[in-house]
Amino acid sequence: MTPKDEGHGSITSSDQQLVLSSLEPEQLAGLKKHLIPRRHLKGLEKFVMWSLRIYLLFMMVAVIYQVWTSLH
Amino acid sequence: MNLGPLSRILPQAKLQEDVVITHEDVDRAHDRVRVSEARAQRGIFSRFRLLWLLVGPGILVMLGENDGPSMISYAATGARFGIGFFIPFVILTFCMAIVVQEMTMRLGSATHRGHAELIFDRFGPFWGWFSMIDLGIGNFLTLITEFIAIRAGLGFFGVPPWAAVASALVFLCLAVMMHRYWTWERTLLAIAAFNLVFVPVALLTHPNWHSVGSALITWKPLPGGLSQDTLIIVLADIGATVTPWMLFFQQSATVDKGLTRKDIHLGRIDTTVGAALAAIAAVATILATAPLFAHHITAENLQGAEFAQALQPLIGRFGAALFALGIVEAGMVASVTISISSAYAFGEVARRPHSLNLPVGQGKAFYSVLFLCAATAGAIVLIPGLPLVYVVLLVNVVAVLAMPPALVFLFMLANDREIMGDLVSPRWANFLATCVVVFLTLAGLLFGVSVIAPNFFAFLGGK
Numbered sequence: 001m002t003p004k005d006e007g008h009g010s011i012t013s014s015d016q017q018l019v020l021s022s023l024e025p026e027q028l029a030g031l032k033k034h035l036i037p038r039r040h041l042k043g044l045e046k047f048v049m050w051s052l053r054i055y056l057l058f059m060m061v062a063v064i065y066q067v068w069t070s071l072h
Numbered sequence: 073m074n075l076g077p078l079s080r081i082l083p084q085a086k087l088q089e090d091v092v093i094t095h096e097d098v099d100r101a102h103d104r105v106r107v108s109e110a111r112a113q114r115g116i117f118s119r120f121r122l123l124w125l126l127v128g129p130g131i132l133v134m135l136g137e138n139d140g141p142s143m144i145s146y147a148a149t150g151a152r153f154g155i156g157f158f159i160p161f162v163i164l165t166f167c168m169a170i171v172v173q174e175m176t177m178r179l180g181s182a183t184h185r186g187h188a189e190l191i192f193d194r195f196g197p198f199w200g201w202f203s204m205i206d207l208g209i210g211n212f213l214t215l216i217t218e219f220i221a222i223r224a225g226l227g228f229f230g231v232p233p234w235a236a237v238a239s240a241l242v243f244l245c246l247a248v249m250m251h252r253y254w255t256w257e258r259t260l261l262a263i264a265a266f267n268l269v270f271v272p273v274a275l276l277t278h279p280n281w282h283s284v285g286s287a288l289i290t291w292k293p294l295p296g297g298l299s300q301d302t303l304i305i306v307l308a309d310i311g312a313t314v315t316p317w318m319l320f321f322q323q324s325a326t327v328d329k330g331l332t333r334k335d336i337h338l339g340r341i342d343t344t345v346g347a348a349l350a351a352i353a354a355v356a357t358i359l360a361t362a363p364l365f366a367h368h369i370t371a372e373n374l375q376g377a378e379f380a381q382a383l384q385p386l387i388g389r390f391g392a393a394l395f396a397l398g399i400v401e402a403g404m405v406a407s408v409t410i411s412i413s414s415a416y417a418f419g420e421v422a423r424r425p426h427s428l429n430l431p432v433g434q435g436k437a438f439y440s441v442l443f444l445c446a447a448t449a450g451a452i453v454l455i456p457g458l459p460l461v462y463v464v465l466l467v468n469v470v471a472v473l474a475m476p477p478a479l480v481f482l483f484m485l486a487n488d489r490e491i492m493g494d495l496v497s498p499r500w501a502n503f504l505a506t507c508v509v510v511f512l513t514l515a516g517l518l519f520g521v522s523v524i525a526p527n528f529f530a531f532l533g534g535k
Binding site: 022035036059 | 094102332490
C-alpha cells in the first residue's frame with residue numbers, strides 16, 4: 001500500500017502503520033472504488049423488483065396528471 | 073487484518089492491489105484507536121467512554137428527523153387535538169423508526185459502504201440512479217422547508233429573512249469546515265440536544281399529567297373521532313417517521329465514523345437513545361401547544377413562529393422565545409444533516425471521495441454538492457410569494473415515490489448473506505421489520521393517494 005500526499009502534510013510510515021493496524025481493509029477509502037458484484041435475483045425477488053417498477057410507473061403517471069391538472 | 077464478508081465476494085486480485093492510504097484513512101484510524109483503547113479497559117467508566125465514543129449517527133438522524141416541518145406538525149397536532157391519542161401514537165412511530173434505522177446501522181457497520189452505493193452495486197445502475205435522483209430532489213425540497221422554518225423562527229425575534237438564511241448558511245459552513253468527522257459530529261450533537269428545549273416549554277404550560285398518563289394507556293381521547301382529516305394526519309405522521317434521507321444518512325455516517333461489526337450492539341443503543349430523545353421532544357411539543365386546544369384557539373392556519381406568538385399570552389415571552397428558538401434549531405440541524413446526506417449519496421454513486429474527514433482540496437465534489445444544495449434552497453426561500461403549500465405537496469409526493477423502493481432495498485440488503493455474512497437479520501427481527509416495512513409502505517401509499525386525490529377517503533365513509 002502506498003501513502004498519498006495531496007498537500008496537507010505527508011503521511012508518515014507511522015500513520016501508515018496506524019491505518020493498517022486500526023482499520024479493516026474494507027474501510028480503506030481507496031478500496032471503495034471497487035464495485036461489489038451485482039446480486040443474482042431469485043423468483044420472489046424478481047417479482048418484487050417488477051412490482052416496484054410497475055408501482056413507479058403508476059405513481060409517475062398519477063403525479064404528472066396531478067401536476068398537469070393543477071397547472072390548468 | 074480482520075476480513076469482513078465483502079472480502080469474500082470482491083475479487084481477491086483487487087484486494088491485493090496497491091491501495092492508496094489517504095488522510096481520510098488516517099483520521100478514521102485515530103478515532104478507531106481511541107475506541108480500541110476504551111474497549112480494552114474494564115470498569116463502568118470505560119464502558120461509558122466507549123458508548124460516548126460510538127454514539128452519534130443514531131442520535132443525529134433521530135433528532136435531525138425532528139426537523140422544522142416535523143416540529144410545526146407536532147405543534148399543529150397538539151393545538152388541534154390536545155392531549156390524547158397522538159401522544160402514544162407518536163411514541164409508536166419512533167419505535168418503528170428504531171426497527172428501520174437499526175438495519176441501516178447494521179448494514180453500514182458490516183459492509184463499510186453507504187446505502188446509495190450498495191443499491192447501485194447490488195441492484196444495478198437503474199435503481200442506483202433512481203434512488204440518487206429521487207433522494208436529491210426530495211432532500212432539496214425538504215431543505216427549502218427547513219430554511220422556511222429557520223426564517224419563521226428567527227422572524228419571531230425580528231431578524232430579517234435574508235439575515236436568517238445567511239446565518240443558517242454560515243452555521244452550515246462552520247459545522248462542516250472542521251474537516252473532521254469527529255469534531256463535526258460532537259458539535260452537531262451539542263446543538264441537536266437543544267431540540268429538547270421543547271421540554272421546558274411544555275413544563276411552562278403546566279400539563280395535566282393525569283391526562284397524559286391516561287392517554288398513554290387508553291390512546292384516548294381523539295377529538296372528532298377518526299374523520300377523513302384525522303386519517304390524513306395519522307398517515308402523514310406515519311409517513312414522516314422514516315424518510316429516505318434518514319436511511320442514506322445514518323448508513324453513510326456509520327461508515328464515515330468507522331463503526332465495525334464489534335460496535336453494532338452500541339450502535340443499537342445509539343439509535344434507541346436517539347429515538348427516545350426525539351420522542352420526548354415530539355411529545356413535549358404536543359404538550360406545549362395543547363393549551364391552544366384547551367382554550368379553543370384556532371390553530372389550523374398557524375405557521376412556524378406563529379405558534380410561539382399564539383402561546384405567548386399563555387406561557388409568557390420567555391416560553392414563546394424558547395419555542396421559536398426550538399423551531400430554528402430544528403431547521404438548522406436538519407439543514408446540515410440533509411445536505412450531508414445528499415453529498416454522501418452523490419459521492420457514493422459518482423465514485424468521488426465522500427467523507428467529513430476530507431480536506432476541501434480532496435473533497436471538492438462532496439463539499440460543492442453540500443453547499444450548492446443548501447445555498448440554492450436558502451436563496452429560493454427569499455423569493456417573495458413562494459407557494460409553500462406546493463413545495464410541501466411536492467415533498468410528500470417525492471417521499472411517497474422514494475419510500476417503498478428504499479424500504480424494500482433496505483430489507484433485501486439487510487438479508488443479503490453475501491454482503492452481511494452472519495449479520496443478516498434473524499427471523500424475529502425480519503418478522504418485525506416486515507410488519508414495519510409493509511405498514512410504512514401502505515401508509516405512505518395511502519398518504520400519497522390522499523395528496524394526489526384528496527376525495528379518495530370520502531369513499532371510506534369519513535366524516
